[in-house]
Amino acid sequence: MLAETVCSAVSAAGLGIAAITAYRRRFLAATRVAAYSLVPVGLVMTGVVQWVSGIVFKPSVWIGFGLLGAAWLLFMATRAVERRGGGTRKERKAAAAARREAVAPEASAPSLGAGRAPAQPAARPQGKPAANEDFSDIEAILKKHGI
Structure with a gap:
């Protein structure tokens, strides 16, 4: 009224x-x-x-709204946990196995952390010049053209 x-x-x-x-x-x-x-x-x-x-x-209506809010919060919390990788154990084991089976293990070696030493470069054959010696010819050509 x-x-x-x-x-x-x-x-x-x-x-x-x-x-x-x-x-x-x-x-x-x-x-x-x-x-x-x-x-x-x-x-x-x-x-x-x-x-x-x-x-x-009506208080019962407000309790209902509270329950709907709690259900929504639980739903969003489970989605957040899923996104962080908190799935089942089988899913986590499968993901770990997939990570171990890299296509090119040597390519990912530097990303393994600071504990490992980088791979040593192979010894250079006697007849081949060093990489920076090869670039000296290119630098001379570029200087000749004023670049």
Whole structure:
């Protein structure tokens, strides 16, 4: 009963503001204010206000909303754990086995950590020049062309 009275008062005040706005020759704004002020009375007449006030003032409804929130939090927590890799033991073992079976084990050797020493380069044959000696020819060509 109180909610219906408040909605009626809000609508009456809105219609009064619309009348003042129309008196100032702002008809478009006055029409918009009148439309907004008729919404609360329409909600009262359709029974929406009574339905909403019944929901708001019942403790069992709030307990239901709390349970829905708890279910949502549990659902999101399980998704977060799944994303971090906390699946079943079989899934974790399969993932560990897949990591061990690398296609090129030597290629991933530097990423294994600081505990391992890097692989030593192979000894250079006597007839081949070092890599930086090969680049000296390229540097000379680039200097010749002014690059």
